[in-house]
Amino acid sequence: MFSVKTAYHAFHKENTNFQPTGSADKWKWMWGLNLPPKLKFFIWRCSRNGLATKARLFHRKCAPNPTCQVCNNPNESLLHCLLYCPHANEAWSSIFPSLPLPPQDSAFFDWIWDIKDAISHEALIHIVFLCWNIWKARNERTFKNRVLWPPNVCLQTFRERTEWSSIPRPPSTNDASPTQLRGTHTSTNPPPSNHPLMIHCDGSFISDSQPATYGVVTSNHHGQVSDGRAETFLCSTPIEAEAKAHLEGIKLAQEYGTECTVFSDCQDLVKALEKDYSGWPWRCAAGIGLMINILRNNPFIKVNQVPRALNVRADWVARSKARSTLPVNWISILDLKSDLL
Numbered sequence: 001m002f003s004v005k006t007a008y009h010a011f012h013k014e015n016t017n018f019q020p021t022g023s024a025d026k027w028k029w030m031w032g033l034n035l036p037p038k039l040k041f042f043i044w045r046c047s048r049n050g051l052a053t054k055a056r057l058f059h060r061k062c063a064p065n066p067t068c069q070v071c072n073n074p075n076e077s078l079l080h081c082l083l084y085c086p087h088a089n090e091a092w093s094s095i096f097p098s099l100p101l102p103p104q105d106s107a108f109f110d111w112i113w114d115i116k117d118a119i120s121h122e123a124l125i126h127i128v129f130l131c132w133n134i135w136k137a138r139n140e141r142t143f144k145n146r147v148l149w150p151p152n153v154c155l156q157t158f159r160e161r162t163e164w165s166s167i168p169r170p171p172s173t174n175d176a177s178p179t180q181l182r183g184t185h186t187s188t189n190p191p192p193s194n195h196p197l198m199i200h201c202d203g204s205f206i207s208d209s210q211p212a213t214y215g216v217v218t219s220n221h222h223g224q225v226s227d228g229r230a231e232t233f234l235c236s237t238p239i240e241a242e243a244k245a246h247l248e249g250i251k252l253a254q255e256y257g258t259e260c261t262v263f264s265d266c267q268d269l270v271k272a273l274e275k276d277y278s279g280w281p282w283r284c285a286a287g288i289g290l291m292i293n294i295l296r297n298n299p300f301i302k303v304n305q306v307p308r309a310l311n312v313r314a315d316w317v318a319r320s321k322a323r324s325t326l327p328v329n330w331i332s333i334l335d336l337k338s339d340l341l
């Protein structure tokens with residue numbers, strides 16, 4: 001019986017000189033990644049330069065020019081589209097500010113292959129989700145003229161990746177997968193058995209002559225907003241405002257009494273909660289001590305850092321509160337606009 005697979009093997013057997021593009025190990029590794037099938041297919045298309053970018057269409061005489069319709073760059077290559085177009089680049093620098101990007105003329109898959117050992121498996125999965133969402137956003141912009149907003153791309157990536165990671169699945173049986181050999185996603189990052197609530201916090205500090213504000217936004221793993229807090233208070237530095245916002249987020253998690261992850265975009269604060277806060281301003285010390293105490297007594301509350309670009313909702317709440325423009329029904333507005341923010 002004919003199948004593509006048997007034809008491929010027959011062809012391979014007959015032609016001893018025939019070599020598939022790239023080594024077989026690379027492809028085996030790629031298809032063994034812990035990704036939804038559509039994303040495996042997407043990454044394979046990228047690896048074969050198979051996306052219908054303007055440069056590709058122009059080369060095949062299917063487009064009048066190779067110009068990028070988003071930024072008017074004269075050559076919309078695959079790397080331009082996914083990494084270097086300004087909106088894409090903004091998304092990369094907000095989520096992976098220190099990730100080395102490849103030279104513009106290099107091959108996409110070579111880049112993935114080069115960086116895979118330097119980053120965690122989780123980060124690699126996030127990279128593929130980000131490429132996918134940048135491509136989708138570029139298509140929405142090109143074909144439907146929709147506004148392309150990088151924070152939205154980052155947020156959508158985060159949602160999709162979180163949802164994918166939260167699906168319980170048995171360990172892969174693909175023993176040859178280097179990921180499996182490194183044992184990263186099966187041993188150190190088991191998928192959670194349920195969906196913790198997500199609580200995003202942000203503080204806003206304009207000057208010490210004005211009250212500071214905080215915004216706390218609670219959402220489920222689909223990004224649907226269910227609750228939140230916003231208040232004004234007095235403090236004298238931005239870091240105090242961040243600490244206050246985070247304390248309120250942790251208190252809210254404690255009230256819920258269920259599994260919660262409290263997010264802050266303040267890396268120093270998250271580090272202080274994990275290790276040592278002795279170097280912090282003394283005005284924050286009591287608040288941080290209180291947070292550590294709550295976390296110790298409520299192990300179902302986790303604390304995590306989130307890039308600024310993914311904390312847009314808490315940031316919007318805090319800043320609107322500071323400007324006295326926060327609508328009374330802001331929680332339902334945030335939920336309705338969950339695709340915009």
Ligand SMILES: [Zn+2]
Binds near residue numbers: 069072081084085086
């Ligand atoms: Zn462009």
